Amino acid sequence: MAPQPHPERGRGCAGFVDAFALTATDGAARAGVLSTAHGELRTPAFMPVGTKATVKSVDPAELRDLGAEILLGNTYHLHFRPGTETIAELGGLHAFMGWDGPILTDSGGFQVFSLRHTILGLDDDGVTFRSVYDGDSARLTPDLAARAQAELGSDIAMCLDVCAPADASRAELEEAARLTTRWAERQREAERAPGQLLFGIAQGGTDPELRSRSIEEVAALGFDGYALGGLAIGESREQMFETTAWATELLPERRPRYFMGIGDPEGILEVIARGIDMFDCVLPTRNARTGTALSWEGGRLNLRNARFARDPAPLDENCACPACTRFSRAYLRHLVNQQELLGHRLLTLHNLRFVLDLVAGARTAIERGELQSYKDAALARLQAAPEVPN
């Protein structure tokens, strides 16, 4: 059974400026505006992932043209290369990468815990691990996660959390949630960049008792926004969506909610419908590298398929991205098959535009109270079998 909303939900957050305004709701879904030190972003918002201070192959000016309003940076990678101190010296991450809009940085924790074989020790104060760059021993604590993100100067910093694997025992999940709360307490008191918002993260997997306890503990500390961590890591889609539905009910209503790590079109629509405001995923950019274009024609097109060899049509007649307005499927297929850089770049631009358009459409639908019909129509097209099998 799904847990009931905590009676004190919505409390906390004392001392923080109200950065988030809800502008419309439609069922559980919400539209809003989040104000940051580098401008506003409209929610629901998809955040393209700029792992190493770049969304692979895309110029920040192009990201702006595609409709991106916020980017995500990975603290783990930037800590090791080139180093957050170096980036601070060069004016912070915005100046360094040439993007003047909002940036959210993760804490580095997800990389550490997803590279489990590199973990050397986990204790109440932090985690010790081997760097994937040089194998040297490194340490990550709530204070260090705060300092690194302060040096990067991101607009939204994330708390360091412990993400247990999907097959974790209940005891492991419980310990991960306990440490996540303990570290959130510490990081809440640590230094920040001027105007930097800080989001707390709830863990607990899909276990109703552990997840709701984690939400209650982290929400009681009071953060500018809240993330659901430890989902989309291997549990079933049904479990993931069900957990999202009741977990969002438990979160403070007037704070943005971030689902960490979902970016497939169907998944995005499902979590928006369940009250999520922000999400990120490498899928649109990773798909591009394998020659896969997101498409309304059954969800995905594999451009390596021979059926595109003489196809003069654009990838998508209604898409305004450079790949669709200027080139044919046959040309894109040729580029992909020859592993030309331009092929990767054009598919990346298209896939990002596809997801950003999908989310912008969902936002408009929420404002009109029409999300259900928008979602039903979108899912029907995305899940339809293509005319010729890939």
Ligand SMILES: [Zn+2]
């Ligand atoms: Zn396109």
